Amino acid sequence: MISRKLIRTDLNLLVALQILLEERNVTRASERLSVSQPALSKTLQKLRDAFEDELFTRSAHGLVPTPRAEELARELPSLLEKVDQVLGNDGFDPVTFTGCFKLLLPPILSEALLPGLMAELSEAAPGVQILTAEVAPNYQEQLKKGEADFAAFVALDTERDILAEPIATIAPRCYMRTGHPLEQKEMSLQDFLAYPHLRLYLPGLTRENTSMVDDVLGQYGVHRTISLETTQFAAAVGVLCRTDSLLVANASFEAGGLYRERITGHDIPAELQRMIRNSQSGHRGKMSLMRHTRTSRSAPHQWMRSLLMKHLSVPGETVERAGPLSADVVAIS
Numbered sequence: 001m002i003s004r005k006l007i008r009t010d011l012n013l014l015v016a017l018q019i020l021l022e023e024r025n026v027t028r029a030s031e032r033l034s035v036s037q038p039a040l041s042k043t044l045q046k047l048r049d050a051f052e053d054e055l056f057t058r059s060a061h062g063l064v065p066t067p068r069a070e071e072l073a074r075e076l077p078s079l080l081e082k083v084d085q086v087l088g089n090d091g092f093d094p095v096t097f098t099g100c101f102k103l104l105l106p107p108i109l110s111e112a113l114l115p116g117l118m119a120e121l122s123e124a125a126p127g128v129q130i131l132t133a134e135v136a137p138n139y140q141e142q143l144k145k146g147e148a149d150f151a152a153f154v155a156l157d158t159e160r161d162i163l164a165e166p167i168a169t170i171a172p173r174c175y176m177r178t179g180h181p182l183e184q185k186e187m188s189l190q191d192f193l194a195y196p197h198l199r200l201y202l203p204g205l206t207r208e209n210t211s212m213v214d215d216v217l218g219q220y221g222v223h224r225t226i227s228l229e230t231t232q233f234a235a236a237v238g239v240l241c242r243t244d245s246l247l248v249a250n251a252s253f254e255a256g257g258l259y260r261e262r263i264t265g266h267d268i269p270a271e272l273q274r275m276i277r278n279s280q281s282g283h284r285g286k287m288s289l290m291r292h293t294r295t296s297r298s299a300p301h302q303w304m305r306s307l308l309m310k311h312l313s314v315p316g317e318t319v320e321r322a323g324p325l326s327a328d329v330v331a332i333s
Helices: 004-008 011-023 026-033 037-051 067-087 107-124 139-145 189-194 212-219 233-242 251-256 270-278 299-311
Strands: 056-059 062-065 099-104 128-133 150-155 162-166 172-177 197-200 226-230 246-250 263-267 286-292
Touching (some): 011 026, 011 037, 011 062, 011 067, 026 037, 062 067, 099 299, 107 128, 107 233, 107 246, 107 251, 107 299, 139 150, 139 162, 139 286, 150 299, 172 251, 197 233, 212 270, 226 233, 233 246, 233 263, 286 299
Parallel strands (some): 099 128, 099 150, 197 226, 197 246
Antiparallel strands (some): 056 062, 162 286, 172 263
16 A cells, blocks of 8 residues: 555655765766756755754764764665566667776787777667776775776775676686797697696785785695786786797687787686686675676666677677686786
């Protein structure tokens, strides 16, 4: 039964409350709602009357939610999303949509994602602009403030208003320059360890969340020689082409074919594959596509999320859905 209180409630008040909870600032909230600050102040007073709570107190750093407002912050996003689904999003058409999405990506994910994504957008949504930047330590704050729309990173400790969707992980391969002594040889673990390695990593992670390959090898008392550690995939490929070094990396970038004439990929040694399968690596985080709850009701953002997840998986490859980072995948080697 619908209560009289619900009948008297203006749903626009709940939308305003959600924006205030996200922004914690009256000026920014009024801009997003396209209303004046005095009008928003009146709305806030209506909210206080409706919930019989102050909801926010002012501080030098903006609005501070009361415990009641914090409780509402946990419930409102899913409630408003359901209302939005009932109302429908039939007006959204990618072909005619014009807008910009900002993505925070590790360099190796940019190599794997952007060629295919941009090719599809040029046909399906020519009015869409993509802006990318590397993942900064405050990426969750950027998502909250609307300074970024999506971030791909290892989801170790996400805040409650950050939605994290695990990315399908793809079995890694071992890369070397064309003409390398191992190019025409079935690689053994002894061969793998005989050459120096380049290692890609994600800045900001602790050592226990870096290379699974080194973790696994260490469990068996063996080690590889690391000659270079870098976050830059293109730089690693440049070094690879001029040395006999090896690089273990995710296979997804191969589909773009950018390095086909310069480097070649091999399966990692069968013995190392067995070691990985037998190892314990559950402490690692999952590479995830993350977004803020503020975009949950946005049809363009939902469409872009689906497109990103599609291009972050490579058709035809064997993937491990929602599993821990496989050996040196995505951007960690």
